[in-house]
Amino acid sequence: MKRVLLKLSGEALAGEKHTGFDEATCVQVAKQVKEVCDSGVQVGVVIGGGNFWRGRTSENIDRTKSDQIGMLATVMNCIYVSEIFRSVGMKTKVFTPFTMGPMAEMFTKDAAVECLEKGVVTFFAGGTGHPYFSTDTTTTLRAIEIEADVILLAKAVDGIYDSDPKLNPDAKKYDEISIQTVIDQKLGVMDLTASIMCMENKMPMMVFGLNEENSIVNTLKGKFSGTKVTV
Numbered sequence: 001m002k003r004v005l006l007k008l009s010g011e012a013l014a015g016e017k018h019t020g021f022d023e024a025t026c027v028q029v030a031k032q033v034k035e036v037c038d039s040g041v042q043v044g045v046v047i048g049g050g051n052f053w054r055g056r057t058s059e060n061i062d063r064t065k066s067d068q069i070g071m072l073a074t075v076m077n078c079i080y081v082s083e084i085f086r087s088v089g090m091k092t093k094v095f096t097p098f099t100m101g102p103m104a105e106m107f108t109k110d111a112a113v114e115c116l117e118k119g120v121v122t123f124f125a126g127g128t129g130h131p132y133f134s135t136d137t138t139t140t141l142r143a144i145e146i147e148a149d150v151i152l153l154a155k156a157v158d159g160i161y162d163s164d165p166k167l168n169p170d171a172k173k174y175d176e177i178s179i180q181t182v183i184d185q186k187l188g189v190m191d192l193t194a195s196i197m198c199m200e201n202k203m204p205m206m207v208f209g210l211n212e213e214n215s216i217v218n219t220l221k222g223k224f225s226g227t228k229v230t231v
Helices: 023-038 063-087 109-117 135-145 179-184 192-200 215-220
Strands: 003-008 042-047 092-096 121-124 150-155 176-178 205-209 227-230
Touching: 003 023, 003 135, 023 042, 023 063, 023 215, 042 063, 042 109, 042 135, 063 092, 063 121, 092 109, 109 121, 109 135, 135 150, 135 192, 150 215, 176 179, 179 192, 179 227, 205 215
Parallel strands: 003 042, 003 150, 042 121, 092 121, 150 205, 176 227
Antiparallel strands: 205 227
């Protein structure tokens, strides 16, 4: 693979604290990504904001404003994680779809691809810049725009199951599944908008558990133990 888009769960980066950052977890992710980059793979990153903000559960906040807070949560995540990446020896750049002054650069495809081709780990913060679109949709959109070979979906769960493994101990894990089946069975890997975009633009995914040892490296070295989503 030449270029990948890595989606990291904000909650997974929080570790057992479930909020904020767990630095040890972030460093472990950074070391894996450095190994991937050193092998010649170009890496883009999207991070969810759930370790800071789950505002949709509140009926007292307007949905648009709630989503804007979520976008800013992803900016904080990307700035923090990009600095952790730098601490282990990588070059990074943070892009946002709206003006953030000196904190990040405005996203354009040309600028992002130029960074990737130079071996810079490229973070896509701030969602799509619009309410009602999740970081799942951001992940798919940016993967398509930068012409990634695959989306690496690092989650708290180690793959895709036919039901919630936390609630059903007999849940069946899929080794491989089509995006059409994911949509038809409403398996909730990504939200519907993102899933349909993957299907229409033939963007495959590899879904795996972030907290498994060397899961990112293993996924790209053929030691994959999660679920491959075909298109």
